[in-house]
Amino acid sequence: MTALPATSEAGARVPMGASLRPLLRLVIPALLVVGAYAFMGPEQFVNAMTRGAIYALIALGYTMVYGIIELINFAHGDMFMMGAFVSLTFLGQILGLTGSITEIAKLAPLLVAAFFISMIVMGAVGVTIERLAYKPLRAAPRLAPLITAIGVSFILQNIVMLKYGPYQTNSPKIFPSVDIVIGTAKIPALSLFIIVVAVVMMIALQLFIGRTRLGRAMRSTAADRDAAQLMGVNINRTIAITFLIGAALAGAAGVVNGLQYGVSRFDDGFQAGLKAFTAAVLGGIGNTVGAALGGFIIGFIEVGATVMGFSRWGPAIVFGTLVIVLVFRPSGLLGQQLGERA
Amino acid sequence: MTAPTTVATDVVLKLTNVHSYYGAIHALRGIDIEVPRGEIVTLIGANGAGKTTTLRTISGLLHPREGSVEFNGQDISRVPAHELVVKGIGHAPEGRRIFSRLTIYENLLMGGFTRSKDENTEQVERVYELFPRLRERHAQKGGTLSGGEQQMLAIGRALMTRPDVLLLDEPSLGLAPILVQQIFGIIREINASGMTILLVEQNALQALSVANRGYVLQTGEVVLSGSSRDLRENEMVRKAYLGED
Structure with a gap:
């Protein structure tokens, strides 16, 4: 379920040093983080965090929508892609910006405006899609909205392709490429900003x-x-708001992605969406803390693979990890165990 | 105990020729029911007779395809469930449907979702007075409660809005006999404070002993209705629902 905070009740019945569990829960992740830092060094560590943050923002939308209507919204990755295009249209085509802006007094309002516009526009798109494509199918068998979501994904991609062409479009990197030097490590200020x-x-x-x-x-x-309805909750409005928030977060991830990589293409949402979806499943789909955690884990796996010289194996390692985790914890790292929904 | 002296009884709920469907299944086939203010009315009948469907149709979880549901004189057959909560219909549904991951206290607050914080603070106190057991366990998760406690919570949660009418669906289902007695005692108590109650029960004997009047449902139709006393003495009811020969 959406973010009832993950408590220790999950897996309490597992016969294994019960008193040690809460401690292990803290110690193991802490060791992993320290280990990753020691292994990758500060620069790659921050790089992994940055990538993970983008995946996490997208994964939240997958997990929220799944949590509330049990739909895997395959069009969600494309919301991220569209968010990037809204941002580059605003900054590059409407304001005509190309390079970095070094004055903070000018940069800050531009960033705020870019996030604001992209999140509002994508939120509206998300609500509209829910209303037109998913709501009429709420009582239908689960496969119907799933296929519809794939269809919506194609529609969104093609809309962007018609408007911007099948090539990469430049996204103005308005954030200055300043490094913050800590000891011998150079950390890009943009990375810290994104995180x-x-x-x-x-x-x-x-x-x-x-x-x-x-x-x-x-x-x-x-x-x-x-x-919920019998308590007086307007579920139609609640579901719409869930889509609004999920899509707005994807829009924000799109802005961030544009600032970081400087280009966008109509099919960017596919890969990113797939990985973010993996993050949501890894963390326990339906659980928002799990989705954020999963996003960061995937960021670390990808960057870790690159550090070890296996960058081409990144996706394979990501999905391999997913398989291994699901073998031992079928409902994900923080997901509720089956049967808890009494 | 009917009150024959009351003239022009004030009717809280009035169902006229109601037809409801679950997909293609014609679950209610023209039901007429009246619930006078201040009374306990019971719907009895076998599994699948349409008792739960009737309650779901009243509380707006299901909309009738034909016929009308009037609440305090107003047609509500197209009003969504969440608005009816505000208008004054409280529904403790079949299977209790407690939020298993929330505590008793949080469940009660969910019941008061449409009310203000102050109203809720006050009303939680009243529910705790009615069910001291819930006060004792207020921090316990709903999913860990016994069947009887869950039923108390379901009723308490439905009372949080101080509704005009309380719909109770099988409150005695799966409870030990002593708890059944207790629950029916509480139903009487709630009614004595002025609450109108529409009670669905399989335990016809108990239901007819607390209710003022009853309706007997069979395959989506009302086959018999009358005062509880008359129904208890009715030959068919005695044979089919009270287990007498």
């Missing part, structure tokens, strides 16, 4: 889901749609 933006959004999302009235509506709808 901070992503983490702030994730925390805001957790607070929203955990503390607000709409968040309660979302959690109850995910747990039991009929019961």
Whole structure:
């Protein structure tokens, strides 16, 4: 379920030094992080975090939508791609920017505007897609909305291809390429910016889901749609808001991606979407903390593979990890075990 | 105990010729039911007779394809469930449908989703007075409660909005006899405080002993109705539902 905080109740019945478990839960991840840092060095560590942050932002949309209507929204990766195009259209084609902007007083409002516009536009697109394509199929067998989602994915890709062509389009890298030097390591300021933006959004999302009235509506709808209605929750509106937030986060990831890589193409959403979806499953689909965690893990696996000289094997290692995790924890790292939904 | 002195009874719920479907299944075939204010009305009948469907049609989880549902004189047959909660229909559904990962207290707050914080603080207190057991276990997760406790929570949760009418679906299902007694005692108590109740039960004997009047449903139709006393003495009811020869 959407972000009821993962507690220790999952797997409590597993016969294994029960008193050690909470400790292991903290120690093992801590060791992994320290190990990754020692192995990769600070520069690649930050690189992995940056990539992971982008995957995590996309993965949140997959997991939220799955949590609430049990749909794998295959068009979600394309929302990320479109978010990047909204941003490059605004910054490059409307404002005519090309290079970096070094004055913070000018840069900050531009960044805020780019995020704002991309998130609003993509949020609106997400709500519209839900209304037109998925809502009419809510009572249909699960396969129907799934196939529809694949269709929506093609439609979005083709819309962008018609408008921008099948080539890469430049996205203005308005963020100056300044490095922050820590000891001998040079960390790009942009990377830190991306990580901070992503983490702030994730925390805001957790607070929203955990503390607000709409968040309660979302959690109850995910747990039991009929019961939620009987509590007075407007489930149509709640589902629409879930799509809105998921799509807006994908839009934000698109902006970030444009700043980082400087180019976008109509099919960018496919690969990124696949990996983000993997992240959501790895973390436990339906669980927002799990999706964020999964995103970062995949970032680390990819960059780790590159550091070891296996960059071409990156995807294989990512999916291999997924297979191994699912063998031992079929519902993902933080997913609830089956049967808990009494 | 009917009250024959009351003239022009105030009707809270009135179903007229209601037809409801589950997909292609014609579940309700023209049902007429009236629930007067302040009374307990019960729907009895076998599995699959349409009792639960009737409640779902009233609370808006299902919309009738034909016929009308009137609540306080207003046609609500097209009003979505979440708006009816605000209008004053409380529904403790079949199977209790407690939020298993939320605590008792959080479940009650969900029941008051449409109400203000102050109203909820006050009402939670009243529910705890009615069910002291829930107060004792207020921090316990819904999924870990016993069947009886879950039923109390389901009723308490439906009372959080202080509804005009309370729909109870099989409150005694799966409970030990002593708990059944307790639940029916509470139903009486809630009714004594002025609450109108529409009660669906398989336990016809218990239901007819608390209700003012009843309707007998069979395959989506009302086959018999009347005061509880009359129904208890009816030959068919005695044979089919009270297990007498």
